[in-house]
Amino acid sequence: MSKLNLIIFLLLLIQRSQSKQDSQYGKSFVFVGGGLSENNTVIYKKIIDMAGGQNTARIGMIAAASADPLDSFGYYKTVFLNYGAKEVNFIPIHVANKSANSDPVVVQLIKQQTGFFFSGGDQARIIDSFFGNGHTISPAMRAIIEQNNMGVVVAGSSAGTACQPSAVMVEGGVSYDALRYGAHTSSSHSDDLVYLQHGGTGLFDGYILDSHFGNRGREGRLIRLLSDTRHLSNGVDYGIGVDENTALVITHAGTSTATGHILGESGVTIIDVSKSQTEPQDGDFNIRDVYMTYLTRGDEINLNTHTVKFAPSKTKLGGHEQYDWALTSSDIFYGLRKNEHKSEFLRVAASVFDARLDRSSYGVTYETSPRFTVRMSKTGSNSEGWVERHSSFQTDLHSYKNMYVEITTQG
Numbered sequence: 045m046s047k048l049n050l051i052i053f054l055l056l057l058i059q060r061s062q063s064k065q066d067s068q069y070g071k072s073f074v075f076v077g078g079g080l081s082e083n084n085t086v087i088y089k090k091i092i093d094m095a096g097g098q099n100t101a102r103i104g105m106i107a108a109a110s111a112d113p114l115d116s117f118g119y120y121k122t123v124f125l126n127y128g129a130k131e132v133n134f135i136p137i138h139v140a141n142k143s144a145n146s147d148p149v150v151v152q153l154i155k156q157q158t159g160f161f162f163s164g165g166d167q168a169r170i171i172d173s174f175f176g177n178g179h180t181i182s183p184a185m186r187a188i189i190e191q192n193n194m195g196v197v198v199a200g201s202s203a204g205t206a207c208q209p210s211a212v213m214v215e216g217g218v219s220y221d222a223l224r225y226g227a228h229t230s231s232s233h234s235d236d237l238v239y240l241q242h243g244g245t246g247l248f249d250g251y252i253l254d255s256h257f258g259n260r261g262r263e264g265r266l267i268r269l270l271s272d273t274r275h276l277s278n279g280v281d282y283g284i285g286v287d288e289n290t291a292l293v294i295t296h297a298g299t300s301t302a303t304g305h306i307l308g309e310s311g312v313t314i315i316d317v318s319k320s321q322t323e324p325q326d327g328d329f330n331i332r333d334v335y336m337t338y339l340t341r342g343d344e345i346n347l348n349t350h351t352v353k354f355a356p357s358k359t360k361l362g363g364h365e366q367y368d369w370a371l372t373s374s375d376i377f378y379g380l381r382k383n384e385h386k387s388e389f390l391r392v393a394a395s396v397f398d399a400r401l402d403r404s405s406y407g408v409t410y411e412t413s414p415r416f417t418v419r420m421s422k423t424g425s426n427s428e429g430w431v432e433r434h435s436s437f438q439t440d441l442h443s444y445k446n447m448y449v450e451i452t453t454q455g
């Protein structure tokens with residue numbers, strides 16, 4: 045073989061190995077909602093598989109969200125190696141080492157990875173580490189984007205998920221305060237809904253991302269953030285909230301076949317405010333025509349058309365409901381109670397679909413002045429509930445699509 049032929053042969057080899065990763069999953073993500081248990085084999089194996097497989101995967105760890113990045117790296121390194129990753133490499137960019145984001149050695153290291161994992165903490169630290177003033181992008185972030193566009197999977201948990209949108213990025217806040225006081229770009233109150241208008245890393249388009257979702261009752265906060273920002277330049281009509289120890293696996297992002305499927309313990313909420321109307325009552329936020337979809341393991345969604353395919357293990361609830369009446373709640377954004385499987389919001393929503401005689405129900409906020417009422421209904425067009433039965437209402441795995449939601453104030 046001549047020297048030139050050898051070079052061409054090697055180039056073809058490199059191209060083949062890259063296009064293999066590319067063609068199988070396209071631009072891909074594994075968004076975990078935080079609380080990822082180290083025994084969650086399905087999710088860890090999926091990340092390693094999408095990063096090239098056992099004994100091949102080279103995981104670049106980005107621990108910039110953590111207050112102690114090396115500690116976070118050490119933890120995940122052990123876990124990923126135990127699950128068969130070939131290498132786990134520390135990408136040394138964090139708020140105390142920001143200059144690394146333009147170090148050519150670090151950029152080179154990034155280019156050698158077959159997957160990335162963004163660990164949890166505070167998503168603002170990730171943006172501070174990878175972007176300059178005015179959200180100017182660093183060479184390291186650009187390299188991650190290029191890798192991801194070529195088919196290198198980006199996984200994240202908690203802040204590592206919330207940081208990924210090109211749309212506005214949620215930074216903090218709780219549902220009640222979000223509904224009462226609205227979205228802010230900065231605040232000294234930790235319960236206030238705060239967001240970054242420039243957006244997150246920009247890897248994932250079209251949706252605001254949130255984590256610890258049902259666990260912390262963040263439904264109200266995401267609805268309010270979408271509603272308050274949808275008309276801004278980085279605003280969008282859709283949001284995704286991922287529950288703890290659960291993953292949304294996205295393949296072929298940015299194409300017409302972009303698909304999300306759900307793995308793990310709980311579920312993923314998709315909020316659609318594209319048809320929503322806000323009508324303040326006595327100065328208080330009120331919204332109607334919000335649609336919510338909740339998917340659990342085995343379900344799939346096309347992220348362009350929002351078409352849902354429920355898992356073959358599930359049956360459609362219309363005609364197979366187990367209860368007469370739906371449940372209500374006096375603390376709708378409580379989140380997940382200890383030793384229960386369904387968050388307060390899901391308990392009411394699932395009961396609407398699992399009730400023979402009710403078509404809608406509601407929950408109110410625990411807080412008053414004003415007290416918000418969240419009304420949920422299965423009467424909307426294209427609304428469906430599905431279930432995989434287990435031993436009780438709490439352990440049954442419910443999913444639904446296009447549940448109608450409105451939030452109003454009473455008195």
Ligand SMILES: *[C@@H]1O[C@H](CO)[C@@H](O)[C@H](O)[C@H]1NC(C)=O
Binds near residue numbers: 081083084
């Ligand atoms: C995984 O670990 C958690 C505790 O962290 C435990 O509650 C659960 O039962 C374990 N699951 C499996 C499948 O071992």
Ligand SMILES: *[C@@H]1O[C@H](CO)[C@@H](O)[C@H](O)[C@H]1NC(C)=O
Binds near residue numbers: 136137143147
């Ligand atoms: C900071 O980044 C440099 C590369 O630019 C790296 O060599 C060094 O180990 C990093 N330091 C820490 C504390 O992460």
